Amino acid sequence: MRPGDVVRVGATGLRTRPLRVWLSALGIAIGIAAMISVVGISSSSRAELDRQLAALGTNLLTVAPGTSMLSGEEGALPVESVEMIARIAPVYEVAATGDVSDADVYRTDRIPEGRTGGLSVRAAELGLLDTVGAELADGVWLNAATARYPAAVLGASAAEQLGVTGVGDGVEVYLGGQWFTVVGVLEPVALAPELDLSVLVGWEAAAAHLGFDGHPTTVYTRSEDAYVEQVAAVLATTANPEAPDEVSVSRPSDALEAQQAVDTAFTGMLLGLGAVALLVGGVGVANTMVISVLERRSEIGLRRSLGATRGQIRLQFLTESLLLSALGGVGGILIGTAVTALYASSREWPAVVPAWASGGGLAATLLIGATAGLYPAIRASRLSPTEALTAS
Numbered sequence: 001m002r003p004g005d006v007v008r009v010g011a012t013g014l015r016t017r018p019l020r021v022w023l024s025a026l027g028i029a030i031g032i033a034a035m036i037s038v039v040g041i042s043s044s045s046r047a048e049l050d051r052q053l054a055a056l057g058t059n060l061l062t063v064a065p066g067t068s069m070l071s072g073e074e075g076a077l078p079v080e081s082v083e084m085i086a087r088i089a090p091v092y093e094v095a096a097t098g099d100v101s102d103a104d105v106y107r108t109d110r111i112p113e114g115r116t117g118g119l120s121v122r123a124a125e126l127g128l129l130d131t132v133g134a135e136l137a138d139g140v141w142l143n144a145a146t147a148r149y150p151a152a153v154l155g156a157s158a159a160e161q162l163g164v165t166g167v168g169d170g171v172e173v174y175l176g177g178q179w180f181t182v183v184g185v186l187e188p189v190a191l192a193p194e195l196d197l198s199v200l201v202g203w204e205a206a207a208a209h210l211g212f213d214g215h216p217t218t219v220y221t222r223s224e225d226a227y228v229e230q231v232a233a234v235l236a237t238t239a240n241p242e243a244p245d246e247v248s249v250s251r252p253s254d255a256l257e258a259q260q261a262v263d264t265a266f267t268g269m270l271l272g273l274g275a276v277a278l279l280v281g282g283v284g285v286a287n288t289m290v291i292s293v294l295e296r297r298s299e300i301g302l303r304r305s306l307g308a309t310r311g312q313i314r315l316q317f318l319t320e321s322l323l324l325s326a327l328g329g330v331g332g333i334l335i336g337t338a339v340t341a342l343y344a345s346s347r348e349w350p351a352v353v354p355a356w357a358s359g360g361g362l363a364a365t366l367l368i369g370a371t372a373g374l375y376p377a378i379r380a381s382r383l384s385p386t387e388a389l390t391a392s
Contacts, residue, residue, distance in 0.1 A: 020288055021324060027284035028328025028368070029335060032361045035275070036336025040353040041343055048349040052190055058251070059228050060132065060191050063219040063239050066248035075246025079214050081239040082125070088238060090227035095127040096216035097200070103176030103210040105199050107162045111174075117161045121175055122198045122217075123206035124153075131220045132192040139167035139184030146183060147202025150175075150209055153184040157196040175199060176210045191252040192220065279368075285324055286372035290379075314381035321373020322366060329365030333358050 063085065065075045078084075086094045105119040128134070129141050142153060152173060154164055164171055164182055171182040180201060189195045206212035219239065223231040228251075236247035337353050344351035 020291075021327070024284045024288040024324055025328035025331060027280060028282070028325055028365055029332035031275070031280065032329050032332025032365060033335035033339065035364075036333055036353065036357055036361055037339040037343075039357040040336060040340030040351070043352040043354055043357075044340060044344040044347075044349045047352045048347075051350065057133065057222070057225075059223050059225050060252055061221045061223065061228065061232055061235060062192075062250050062252060063221065063235050064217060064248045064250075066246050075240070075243055077216050077219065077239055077247070079216075082216055082219055084238050084241075085219060085221055085235065088221075088223075088231055088234065090224040090231050091221050092224065093127065093131045093222035094219065095125045095131040096219045097125070097128065097195075097198075098123040098203070098206065098212060098215060099217045100176070100201070100206050100210045100212045103206075105158070105162070106174040109174045109179075118197060119158050119161060120198050121206070121210065122195075122200050123203045123210075123212050124200040125203055128200070128220065131222055132189055132195070134189045134192070134195065135187045137185045137187045139182070141184055142200070142202050148204040148208070149202070150178060150180040150205060151183045151202065152180040153186060153200045154182055155186050155196040155198045155200070156188040158199055159185045161197075173199060175201070178209055194218070282325075282368035282372045285321060285328075285369060286376070288324065290376045310381040314377045317377035317380045318370065318373045321377070322369045325365040325369025325372070326362070329362045332365070333361055336361075 063077070063081070065077055067074055082094055082096045085091060100121040100123055103121040104113070104116045105121060106116065124142065126142060126144065126147060129136075136153075137156065137159075139153070142151060152175065154162065154173070159165070162173060164173070164185065167182050167184060172179045173182060174180075180199075186195065186200075201210070203212075203214075207214060221231070221235070232249055232251065235249045236244040240247050337358075340353050341351045
């Protein structure tokens, strides 16, 4: 038979049992849809991470006090560390924050002492916003004037905990026994999440009103991309020449990439579950084809009586199995792509479904279809015309 005749005969066998065909194809479709969805959502998440890193930059380095190897106590950055770091040639932006450990955060002065909700007060330099790539959700950032007075900018999580939805109308928070006027609220800061749970005040105001000692606890630096590794190598020595071992240097973007690595491992587990679902679908196809052979013995006997060879019978049932699997595979790809697009849209991610995932999914269904249909096809071809017609 010509290829077109083979396909037509195979499709005829499927059309005679539509409900069973759709149920078997659904089993394949669920497995493929699960695999496509997992790969697509993972790829979309990775694309969003790449987009974030491209926007935020991977050239942000942070300097913080480390633990002394001799005493085991946490060190302290010198007051001059920010100025010394700024002298490194490839560094083009530097800004610091300093923990104000003696000041607690309260929404009002009537809240019992100690119920701060884990919020902290940090003195902030004016260049912090640009250095860490933060944006304002409402209000304004500190300037040369407000940095000297009791004014505060809330991190995103801090504002949520304190019940501050926006600035204006004299919104105030109670810091270290003194009222501070809220002038701004930040959006979440991806590369400096510690700022989300912070209340930021001016460097001068922290010293004048909250007893801040002037020592920075985190210094954020931006370097030219080509020199990030070289800058990271000299930051500890530059920040604290007398005790470089008491300085910790990190790159916040590494944390995001580490999180992506965890997500990739989780994706592998989900792909395994999708493969199991696909295997179950393949068993369903095999079951459908075996039953089809048993129910169509008369058809097989009649075709053999009219001259059909064993090879042609075998090819007919193998084609049916491949068409059945292909139907489920194409449906699964469409469902998986739709699920990926909907999920990515809900998270405002770019929707990405790798071509290899769709092609691999279709190839997997055809392989399963060939494997599942091989035994029923061979069994059908071994029926003699007399045996088949007698059994019917």
